[in-house]
Amino acid sequence: MSESATGEPVNAGAVADSDMGVDPSMLLSLRGVTKHFGAVQALRQVDLDVPAGQVTALVGDNGAGKSTLIKAVAGIWEPSSGTMYWQGKKIDIHTPKEAALLGIATVYQDLALCDNLDIVANMYLGFESTKKHVLDEITMEKRTQQTLKDLSVTTVHSVRQLVASLSGGQRQSVAVARAVMRDAKLVIMDEPTAALGVSQTAQVLALIKTLASRGIGVLVISHNLNDVFEVADRVAVMYLGTLVSSGPVANYTMSSTVELITTGVVSRAA
């Protein structure tokens, strides 16, 4: 990135004492994260803390910068400036692989599953177990079953089913289970329930709660405030690239959240 001409990134890395401001008990902390696309400023000085074992809901209107933010964490692109901390330590994430190695797993809306392969093959894609170069199907199948069971995904009849035959919620579950099986510490989900019906949504929300109860940090983007208030422990609201408010879900009501999303401020004194 050649944003140094703007003068902004120059101080970003140089602020040595900003480490002091980061709570090391947080799984992920962002400080002053900024992202430009040419003239468009998609993220402005975002500060965000994501704790382990809790569900953080990232809400905001279309174009607020939610996807841009999680892509920075997932290593799809680097922020123009700002700092990221992983368990209190300053880190740089340049590629999706680096994010994965840290334990950050991102489940995008398109899920990235192969319809023509069964659940086991999808869960292990790119990480297959082998014995003497031969696929170790038995080990993979057992671990897949165990992982799904641990996550209370019970609607799947057989892990040898092709993913093409699964419902939307089941597909979402497979994508999440894949992340969990690879020891993800932070699971990021972009609009996981957007395309789902009522019972499927309930399935995915239950899965999100299970993840958190297992000590995994969950950062979930959602448009649906009902879903947010059902699963979230914390809420973070974005408005035009700025993180305007964040904190425990108890600090928010449905109406105050709507107001933050649409105007970026709450009129009522809190």
Add this chain to the structure above:
Amino acid sequence: MGIVPVLIALVVLIIYFEVRSSVFLKPDNITNLFVQAIIFIFLGMAEVWLLLLGEIDLSLGWMAGLSGSIAAIYTNIQFGWPWWLAFLAALVVCTAIGGLWGLIVVKLNLPSFIVTLAGSFILEGVLLYILDRVFEGGGAPIQSSELTNLTVGNLTPTWTWIFVIAVIAVSAAVMIFRERSRRAAGLEVPPFYRIVVKLVALTAVSVALAWLFNTNRGAFIKIEGMPFAVPMVFGVLGIYSFILARTKFGRYMYAIGGNREAARRAGIPVNRYRVYAFMLGGFTAGIAGLFYVSRLGGYSSSSTDPSLVLYAVAAAVIGGTSLYGGRGKMTYPVVGGIILAVINNGLVLIQITSTMVYVITGVVLLGAITVDSLARKSQTLLK
């Protein structure tokens, strides 16, 4: 599901031709039919490597011609290469050409359809150029008994039985071992009768074939035994199926054909595997070419056949390989190739003109593509 309707179609065809022509199921005709089928089968296997990834290679027919010519030319007395060196050279050249097409497709991001169509014109030209000049324009007659024997040679009747029994025994051992180890691991196992049904069917077909092959089919001298070509197809089929079903390499081929972006995000080097597919396609077409030239007894500019590549696609697709990528097995072109050979052979026996044979083969291919497309639609609707 899957291959079963195709097998039923095959049985119907066989019954039809046997009713219409009493010589159809005679040992000499069945042997002849198998040798015909083997060329289609190898070509179809070559195309499966590409179709699995949603690619296609339209130059495989000429690649086969080139391979056969190289083998015939270099085993000729004038060059006098040992057969294995000439065969190897033929296969290396075809693999390299496939790799070249693959690199062009991947590096320049071009559709494989166009690249290999252009490639097929280039290969046709090169091949005709070679054939018109080699041996003073006389083409490339076969002078190597090894090359001839690919399609003419037979196992002895004893070895035919040994081979058939070995195939049944190995299949049974593999199936039962797999069932046992799944059961031992506490995993779900399919009902045991399925293994029994499969083994009984396999035994019935192989014993019937062995018996047919071992019946004397010579008019003047005794000719009996299974053609060499049959165990060779089985060998290649076994290796390819193993690679596709049991190794990471095969798994990645399916993954790329199913969802290229998902494969990329899973860290699979997609473009490298696409090039591998073109190389394997070329290599396998090279094998087909050796059998092709062996059957023709030589190769000259007048014996080239531009429709060969269509048989490659047809054998793969009639067997059930999807043109859209991600679905297919190496057993499919075996069934597809046999169906093509049955149609070709049977129609000639019941004295349908050769022009009609083209029409009917085309209609069958069209039918297979329609089934493929409908299967894909119903799968998308399921989601």
